[in-house]
Amino acid sequence: MFESAELGHTLDKKTFDKELPGLRAALLDAQYELVERRGFQVILIVSGVDGGGRRETVHRLNEWLDPRHIETHGMGTPSDEERERPEMWRFWRALPAKGKIGIFQGSWYSDPFIRKVYGKIKNADLEEAMDRNVRFEKMLADEGALIIKFWFHLSKDRQEKRLKALEKDPATRWRVTERDWRHFKLYDKFKKTADRVLRLTSTAQAPWYIIDGSDERYRSMTMGRILLQVLRQRLDSPPPVHSIPGLPSLPRVDENNLLRALDLSLSVDKQTYNQKLEQLQGRLAMLVRDPRFQKHAVVAVFEGHDAAGKGGAIRRVTGALDARYYQVIPIAAPSEEARAQPYLWRFWRQIPRRGHLAIFDRSWYGRVLVERVEGYCTEYDWTRAYNEINDFEAQLHQHGIIVCKFWLSISKEEQLERFKAREKIAFKHFKITEEDWRNREKWDQYEQAVCDMVDRTSTDIAPWVLVEAEDKQFARLKVLQTLCDRIKQAL
């Protein structure tokens, strides 16, 4: 794997100087095309051994390309803010938008890699982390990103020589740290781990390029030419095609399905409601003030038929909470900023820190509901989304976040009543739009999509709760009750 990179490649100054202007011009051309078209983003990982030229490469890239369209991320130790969130949160935040180039010196590889070298995790843990990376990059690639991963290598001899040379020169001495020498002593372990990591994560969609880092000119020229080739190839090709067909729903063999099986006659009288509401709100307030809740957080998702009473249910939840600790996030059609990112990006941004609650009024499930039914994305897009969403929620769960998902269900007749009422009452008029009526016409398709969604994303770690919402009061109590139970269970 490192054979080519230990040959001691070199490039003489004359050739380098002759070829550089052409390369730079071509790279700039490609970058401007990327910027203008905004069709995809470039994610560039710069990794490798100490002294292999990572820093200089990042410098070169910012020199050769227009730095206004480049975002460089150092990504060292996570900040306090970052540690409060799942591991991948900070990388999601740093993803470049379409048209941009994001350079990651330090990435989703760094932490598990170093921990393995230092013997803090086992092989199985490393493999799990690498599989997570493969899935993450697959999702990014499926969302259109171009991923280029550079690994700068030095043989053991050359690394030693290079560190010593840097140390000798007063101008560069500061760059060699204790940590570098400590790493050097672990060279063999480092190389063995790199071999494993590169083997596990070099995929057709996101391959590693291993580059001999010993000669500055060779290294830069090689990196530049690979970048140019891959970028040009993508710019000059039609957009990637995925001919994987949409996932079939369970065939309708009988008339039974999850939504029709709900007992919508469930209701509660006013007095019981008032009494229980107070009781449950009190319980919820206590639970989130429990010191043990500081190790957790809540992500609550509210989906449901139009006019099913999501807003009212959410207000009964927030009524129990201190405004400093929760946020209600209404989800509408994505903004231009969000459309320039993978679809999960705007939800990752809103993941709460520990001890906090995020309440989503509609959510990432739009992908497999409205986007599927209305054809806003391809069949392959919503098909893979089930998997991606499960992955996303598993990461939240792993971090201790309690994921509660509610589907508020009403009958088609009740919806009609509520629509009519909204149209009549002036102060509720804003709540009913043409779109609501249009959605209503596709009732059966939405029903199918909801059943598929529950079948494919209701998991042990993030179950769906179907809420009988024909009676609003009953629905609100069930939501509160579920939230309390789930939090209690997690503490």
Next chain:
Amino acid sequence: MFESAELGHTLDKKTFDKELPGLRAALLDAQYELVERRGFQVILIVSGVDGGGRRETVHRLNEWLDPRHIETHGMGTPSDEERERPEMWRFWRALPAKGKIGIFQGSWYSDPFIRKVYGKIKNADLEEAMDRNVRFEKMLADEGALIIKFWFHLSKDRQEKRLKALEKDPATRWRVTERDWRHFKLYDKFKKTADRVLRLTSTAQAPWYIIDGSDERYRSMTMGRILLQVLRQRLDSPPPVHSIPGLPSLPRVDENNLLRALDLSLSVDKQTYNQKLEQLQGRLAMLVRDPRFQKHAVVAVFEGHDAAGKGGAIRRVTGALDARYYQVIPIAAPSEEARAQPYLWRFWRQIPRRGHLAIFDRSWYGRVLVERVEGYCTEYDWTRAYNEINDFEAQLHQHGIIVCKFWLSISKEEQLERFKAREKIAFKHFKITEEDWRNREKWDQYEQAVCDMVDRTSTDIAPWVLVEAEDKQFARLKVLQTLCDRIKQAL
């Protein structure tokens, strides 16, 4: 995930009887189209809880379809023969050819699943096994296979009722075993593990379908209709397209590369050769007779330029071995049988049992050498092959198999000499063909492919050894020496 499958779906006899003939006719039509076109194979996994109807489903399938084109695999505990090989070997052997339907009752899911339920492995191990399955199925799908995975589910109540009912009836009593009741006691653990397994392995290319198993008619009709839908969808669509471009090679920045860096002047005189040859052959013979070798096996791969002396080197190896314990496998263009299978299939078949050696004269690397250079496969095919091959070899390594890969390298001039000599000497004439001359014209392209191959598949667990073969004697000694060292190291 199991919500829909716990609703207690049913189908009345009248509707069933009315719909069945049409379904069966349509399924048979689809099957015959599959058989005639031989464009892809169907891999059908039948899994789920005890009493959920797996057995009956397999029975149904064999009744409804033409059983001559179905292969049903029970896949219980591995046989002695199978235990001698890597875990996936028996599944590779059982893969259906294009045009066939392979039904797996018991599959690559069963063993890790059961071991997790019984607490014999940890979560991380389960996740690793499931990632292996995802990679395996991705490869199968990329090779064209249609994968359909059924999971038959029963709620806890229904499972208990069903087991009791089966036990009551003298005609079915035999079917309920101690094991079934033992499993039932683990129902909750079983379901939790299933939730995890299905979540991790339900991908767009190989999704799970969870079916309520409680009512025989509902279950069969649902299964039949999903099968029909998925099969028809595939038969009626153009073949899947992958627009992922081929992996770029390292740009040629200087004139140095792995093959050119070899010192082809290395040679050895006749006397030293004879002496060393005897010595190394003796050492090799001793090593494979070492009792500890019975826990290992050797897979040796010989690749090289045409006329580089692979045959001669192989004979010097086998000269040291007892014919009962090794096999030389010459690899030519794939047979019709092999072409109806994923490309790695014919190599998996030849994996040696413990204590044995398999020597491949050319190998699976044909995919990234001749098939790449001659355009016998798509760019996406050879690009993903690097990864698939690394995966394959990692599985061999995990099983204790020592994987030795030799590239025998000669200069273009030396090759010309040898070609000419072969044409002159009558008994060597058969060794030189038109194809050899044609390959020679593409020397540079092959050189590039070899360098890429080494860079992308030479790993710690299965390194490439580049052998300077301008002097045949030197090459033979280096091969023997390497083999001895690698075996020694593993013992």
